[in-house]
Amino acid sequence: MTTQTPSITATTMGKRSWLNLAGWSAALVVLGWAWQGTEMQPGLLVENAGNMATLASDFVPPSFTNLGHYIEQMLVTIQIAIWGTLLAIVFAIPCSLLSSDNLVPWWVYQPMRRLMDACRAINELVFAMLFVVAVGLGPFAGTLALFIHTTGVLAKLFSEAVEATEAGPMEGIRVTGAGRIEEIIFGLIPQVLPLWISVSLYRFESNIRSATVLGMVGAGGIGVSLWETMRGFQYTETATIMLVIIVAVTALDMASQTLRKRFI
């Protein structure tokens, strides 16, 4: 740190520590502000410890009489996640290309990005409620909800990968006289494909988790049973459902992770 130009170093250091101080203060203010908003009362946890113990004891022992039904519902949940993700991938590919500033002019990527922002901003549960109204109760509404939200997420992640690519390979294809789409297929896609696959699988994992709650608003899957048993205070059933969810999500996460590793 001590060089031939101590005065400059000192001023930059001074500036640094000022910035540091300001940064930390700002962070503390935000944390305090959020604490107020969330009405945090850790004391309640201690005060109501008794209640919580009673509640927890209601969950044991899990009841396995309806296990078959829950497993079936879990499979529906997985099916929702599969199709929701797959449709999203198919639509996210063109949408991401159209939101990349190295491929299209600003008057294409700006509107496309805003559209994708909107898809992403609204939670899948909200979309699910809307689709339940539109197409009726059941897994189809859930699939559509996941599809729209995930398209927004994947389009952004895909296009970030596209914007990080090198221009060289695409130029290499361009000068052979090939068209714009060939340029993308041969020059761009090979560069982004591993990342796209890995991001899609990751999204599939998180979509399974999201799909487990879609049923709570009537959009199919295991969430329906989850909601019903909780509302009926059948906590031993709820416990079984939770176990099914934990086992399925963990297994699929692990499977998808091993797959992902092969593509990076």
Place this chain on the structure above:
Amino acid sequence: MSLTTIAVQQLSKTFGHHPVLQDIGFEIRQGERVALIGPSGSGKSTLMRHLVGLTRANRQGNSCVHALGRDIQRHGKLISASRAERCRTGYIFQQFNLAGRLSVLTNVLVGRLGRMPRWRALLGRFSAEERAMALHALKRVGLEELAGQRANTLSGGQMQRVAIARALMQDAELILADEPIASLDPRSAREVMDILKRINEEDGRTVVITLHQVDYAREYCQRAIALRQGRLYYDGPITQLTDARLQALYENAGLNELYQPSDGSVQPVMLRAATG
């Protein structure tokens, strides 16, 4: 009389505030074999990129780049052209610009994309004949055993030869090669230069080669165009690119030195190629 293959007029290019090319103008006739030389950073690659429209000239100014009977760009605006027109010019990049995750064979096959029917190009369905051509092109650069390997696992010199095979595959009338032998050992370099010489002499293709090795330029090319700090410094027969001129080109000597002939015999710095 011979046809003009490339005509560049009043070409200037500025990146930010940095003028990289200033008022470049020259013509290259069909069937010529031209070396483009100049120190690193003198603007050779930038000039070559203008010739295929990868880089646009400054908007202001009356620049025009013309190649193979059509304007590539005028006043800094690209003139669009069909695939059939564009694939008549082949380009070998200094950085190779291969698709790293595709196989060597596919990287060569893409040289054909501009000439294939559109639907096959989009689906990447190359015919058996095209595959045979690609293998033949790979054989010419001595890489046929590596056809199945991924391009990003190759050595620099091997990548360079794949890039050359891709350009051969394109069967272009005009070949622009940006330092095609920069990462090759002397023997491969010679082979590549021989290939370029052969397609020039036997097939009558026009070839422009950027080179750092003046010896190769002297041996393989008839004409030299030299850039120095973005300006045209020399344009004429390579035989008259004397050691003194070369020294002035590459050393940090002032341009003015050349205008002071030590003996009365030194030619003007700019020598137009011997035509009208």
